[in-house]
Amino acid sequence: MAEPDADVVVVGAGPAGGVVTCTLARRGFRVVCLEQGDWVRPADFPANGPEWELEIQRRWAHDPNVRRLPSDYPLGVDGAELSPVMFNAVGGSSLFAGMEWPRLLPCDFRVRSLDGVADDWPIGYSDLAPYHDAIDRFVGVAGVGGDPAYPPGLDYPLPPNPIGGPGRRAAEAANRLGWHWWPGTNAIPSRRHGEIAGCTRWGTCEWGCPEGAKASADLAYWPPALRAGATLVTGARARRVETGRDGRATGVVWLDRAGVEHLARARAVVLCANGVGTPRLLLLSAAAAHPDGLANSSGLVGRNLMLHPNCSVTGFYDEDLASWLGPAGQLVYSMEFYDTRPEHDFVRGIKLHALPTPGPLNAVEAQRRLGYDAAWGANFLRAAGAHAGGILWAANTEDLPEESNRVTLDPDRSDDSGIPAPAIHYRISENTRKLLGFAVARMEQLHAAAGAVRTVPVELWTDQPGHLLGTARMGSDPRRSVVDAFGRAHDADNLFIADGSIFVTGGSANPTSTITALALRVGRHIADTARSAR
Amino acid sequence: MSGLPERLSVPPPARPPRPLTEAEQARYVAVADALCRGDQRVPPPSGCTEFPRRLHLALALRAEAFDAIVRALAAVPGTAEELEPWLRRLHDEDPAMFAALSTVAAGAYLLEPAVRAALGYPGQHPDPPAPDEALREIGDGILDPVRRRGPRYRLPPDGV
Ligand SMILES: Cc1cc2nc3c(=O)[nH]c(=O)nc-3n(C[C@H](O)[C@H](O)[C@H](O)COP(=O)(O)OP(=O)(O)OC[C@H]3O[C@@H](n4cnc5c(N)ncnc54)[C@H](O)[C@@H]3O)c2cc1C
Ligand code: SF4
Numbered sequence: 001m002a003e004p005d006a007d008v009v010v011v012g013a014g015p016a017g018g019v020v021t022c023t024l025a026r027r028g029f030r031v032v033c034l035e036q037g038d039w040v041r042p043a044d045f046p047a048n049g050p051e052w053e054l055e056i057q058r059r060w061a062h063d064p065n066v067r068r069l070p071s072d073y074p075l076g077v078d079g080a081e082l083s084p085v086m087f088n089a090v091g092g093s094s095l096f097a098g099m100e101w102p103r104l105l106p107c108d109f110r111v112r113s114l115d116g117v118a119d120d121w122p123i124g125y126s127d128l129a130p131y132h133d134a135i136d137r138f139v140g141v142a143g144v145g146g147d148p149a150y151p152p153g154l155d156y157p158l159p160p161n162p163i164g165g166p167g168r169r170a171a172e173a174a175n176r177l178g179w180h181w182w183p184g185t186n187a188i189p190s191r192r193h194g195e196i197a198g199c200t201r202w203g204t205c206e207w208g209c210p211e212g213a214k215a216s217a218d219l220a221y222w223p224p225a226l227r228a229g230a231t232l233v234t235g236a237r238a239r240r241v242e243t244g245r246d247g248r249a250t251g252v253v254w255l256d257r258a259g260v261e262h263l264a265r266a267r268a269v270v271l272c273a274n275g276v277g278t279p280r281l282l283l284l285s286a287a288a289a290h291p292d293g294l295a296n297s298s299g300l301v302g303r304n305l306m307l308h309p310n311c312s313v314t315g316f317y318d319e320d321l322a323s324w325l326g327p328a329g330q331l332v333y334s335m336e337f338y339d340t341r342p343e344h345d346f347v348r349g350i351k352l353h354a355l356p357t358p359g360p361l362n363a364v365e366a367q368r369r370l371g372y373d374a375a376w377g378a379n380f381l382r383a384a385g386a387h388a389g390g391i392l393w394a395a396n397t398e399d400l401p402e403e404s405n406r407v408t409l410d411p412d413r414s415d416d417s418g419i420p421a422p423a424i425h426y427r428i429s430e431n432t433r434k435l436l437g438f439a440v441a442r443m444e445q446l447h448a449a450a451g452a453v454r455t456v457p458v459e460l461w462t463d464q465p466g467h468l469l470g471t472a473r474m475g476s477d478p479r480r481s482v483v484d485a486f487g488r489a490h491d492a493d494n495l496f497i498a499d500g501s502i503f504v505t506g507g508s509a510n511p512t513s514t515i516t517a518l519a520l521r522v523g524r525h526i527a528d529t530a531r532s533a534r
Numbered sequence: 535m536s537g538l539p540e541r542l543s544v545p546p547p548a549r550p551p552r553p554l555t556e557a558e559q560a561r562y563v564a565v566a567d568a569l570c571r572g573d574q575r576v577p578p579p580s581g582c583t584e585f586p587r588r589l590h591l592a593l594a595l596r597a598e599a600f601d602a603i604v605r606a607l608a609a610v611p612g613t614a615e616e617l618e619p620w621l622r623r624l625h626d627e628d629p630a631m632f633a634a635l636s637t638v639a640a641g642a643y644l645l646e647p648a649v650r651a652a653l654g655y656p657g658q659h660p661d662p663p664a665p666d667e668a669l670r671e672i673g674d675g676i677l678d679p680v681r682r683r684g685p686r687y688r689l690p691p692d693g694v
Binding site for chain 1: 538539541542543544545548568569570571572573576591592595596598618621622625626633636637638640641644645649650652653654655656657658659660661662663667668669671672676677679680681683684685686687688689690691692693694
């Protein structure tokens, strides 16, 4: 084989790719990362202008099928009850993430043992804890230690962000009901942390932070990775992973902005293209020796897609809660109904989080579904004025892995580079439907306990699962999993996956703290084993 | 390189396909007046001199809906009495059309500084908290009931 261009080629420059690249570059490896998007600067984000609420409806929408930027690829969603959302740029979807930063709980890793459903992970809570701690220190997670929902020892490097008027009111309601709540844990530094500014409460975290105050991957991982010598190629669309006669990865074929094809040769390849992009790439990498896709001898590549279906209840209050203030980001969260309970007619549970409701147009949009007279005509100013007194309670539900929920290649769609698009096949299970209904009822209860004057329930957010999990799951049995506990493909020992694809189950905690902890573990493992192999 | 987008992950500058004609604009202002009524604090859209300019900006940001909106404007009835029933019908019968028409009108009106002031909306802006604000907010015992209830996680059979 010709001399490789790099020791490692990484695909995707989101949090997973950022962590892996930074980890390996700092250990002296020559790393090239291919990213189909490019840089977005804090001054680019919509919240810089007063018209931001219109900007986010289409041009900066969460859904790539709506936004359709040159970096986006289409998603075939004809066979899906939900449209996955993501952002494609240096920093990936973390540019849009609220950076809610909960860890999974011990029970999440042992769902089969505890509840008799799905599968156990090959690792447990304590295996990941040191990686979480390292990531939290690196990115400057803000929170309050000692949450009794977690085993002892959980603490955060920075003091919490304010919970604000909405957080106080939400917390008092949880106390009234005797339910668990805790001040929000967010990867939003409460004061300057290296490259990342301290949060100044712009409140628009989910459409990009104009302050550069979120630990999005472009700020948290890429500057140190580039200083350590990593190469980041933007506008680079990975088309397939190349393999040699021995089945091992030899590099990645990619297209530049002008559509010219290149091959980045490497000793190892790490896929960090997220729970949709990674299985897409593995399926695109089918070859004579692996006609069903690369690393797919189990047949599980693309299967077991989990999306944490979201629901919410927005409550409006007769009090000025200054609900335009961030972070957003969770102000407070509740793990009261996180785990299985004998009295429920469903297994597993939900994570609840309360957020502010910035913007009068957003307030009108939220109330639009209550009917013409709730939002228009004589009541318009009242509906718009509700923005200041809003609290958004939202829930992630734990959808369990099902092989029929999957990513395949779409025979009818391709991206601007002519690469086949992924198709999403996703049905909400009976168990998840019950969780959604249960969550809405609990959030109504919280608003009632807090004295809301009006509530707007949304039983299902059809475009908001930015949590893309499970499509190349880890495990020790190559027949039942795609990668091992260190993200190494069972079928090709120099091919690794380090994003949400490798989750076995999803819990209902927002996943990125776990994704980055896993990515750090994968990155260190690659460095450790490559060194010993040499 | 010519022909290739300069920015891959940032939308291009916003432009509506064309300016509204005078007749279209007059109809849209009437629609906006019906949807977004002012009150004693703020004039309705027709009373805001900058409203047409803001409408132009709002349409630019929803350029994909421009053609449909213009089609709807062509069907707007001529008299004020007919307008509200027409809007209510559109709301019930073509929710997507109504959503586009109304969000552009409302979005433009809500850019008026006087409207924002009346609604107590300072706009999204940096407002750094006092250094002790967060700890003060939760330092009055509000977390005590949660702490008192103690640990609540379930351990798997093989421990943590
Ligand atoms: C609106 C929104 C809010 C969210 N809020 C939260 C939150 O509060 N907390 C939380 O934990 N998580 C949140 N998330 C999820 C979080 O953003 C993701 O979990 C996280 O970004 C995943 O990291 P990743 O690196 O695995 O994937 P991504 O961040 O999606 O990055 C993948 C990258 O790979 C690139 N890529 C894909 N395919 C190719 C290819 N073929 N060639 C080249 N490049 C490619 C993409 O362009 C992208 O930049 C949110 C997501 C969204 C969309
Ligand atoms: S609340 Fe903080 S993190 Fe969120 S957008 Fe504002 S400054 Fe950025």
